[in-house]
Amino acid sequence: MAENTSALEGALSQAAEASRSEERIYAASQWQLMWWRLRRHKLAMIAGITLIAFYCVALGADFLSTSDPTQPEAQRGLLSPQRIYLFDGWMPSPHVLAVSGKRDPITFQRVYEVDPDTKIPLRLFARGFEYKFLGLITTDRHLIGVDAPYKAEDTIFILGTDLQGRDLFSRLLSATRISMTIGLVSVAITLFLGVLLGGISGYYG
Structure with a gap:
């Protein structure tokens, strides 16, 4: 008798929990449903975090750069990658x-x-070449740099330099910004055209 009572209580508890779960789903917004589904997909979460990291790098490319990516210097052309000692x-x-x-x-x-x-x-947070952070704030602070009398563009070459002596690490960060911007703009254009053409098709049948 006790076993039957315990089994019945367990079944009722599971039924109540399932009912609460269904109510939670029915009351959730579309964004919540999408987020719950995304959280269950580990690979999608990793990809999303990676994408956010790339966009953060794109936004702070100048801050992360050690040298002006457009400034050539023939005296340091084709320099090998430089080791950083901790x-x-x-x-x-x-x-x-x-x-x-x-x-x-x-x-x-x-x-x-x-x-x-x-x-x-x-x-x-050392001083270096001047730039506009997010295109608005003029500053010369960088994540990594050197103190005077040295200059970062003459001393730090994490990935080396190209034929014209431009720092490859800084150019890679700058290229990341361009690549991510192109992807974002193309998605925005595709979304706009899709909504526009879909709306016209739906309106006129």
Whole structure:
């Protein structure tokens, strides 16, 4: 008898929970239903977070850049990617090593040498080239930079430089902004045309 009572109570509890769940679904808005469905799809959540991260990078491309992506400098053309050191011995001290270039007298190619004795400390929110944050606020603060007398555009080359001496890391961030903007604009145009043509088709049958 006790077992039957316990089973009956369990069934009633499950039925009540199912009823509350159905009521919650019926009372939810379309946006809530879409969000609940999206949350169950792990891959879609990862893709959404990645997309948001890319748009954040696109918005803050200048802030994240270490050099002006459009500024050429022939004296540092085709520089190899530069290593960032996080420790100086056992002490946390992010820095890069100074790089100097010279012309090879035989091949006439520019050769770069790393100076292990000259360590250039990296700083957060350091000053650099001037830009307009979000196209509105004029500032020269950057996420990573160096202190005077050094200049970030002459000392930090995370991904190296191109043939004209432009910093590839900064250009990659700038290209991310362009690519993401093109995608957003194309989606907006497609949505506008779809709504317009769909509305016309629905109105005129």
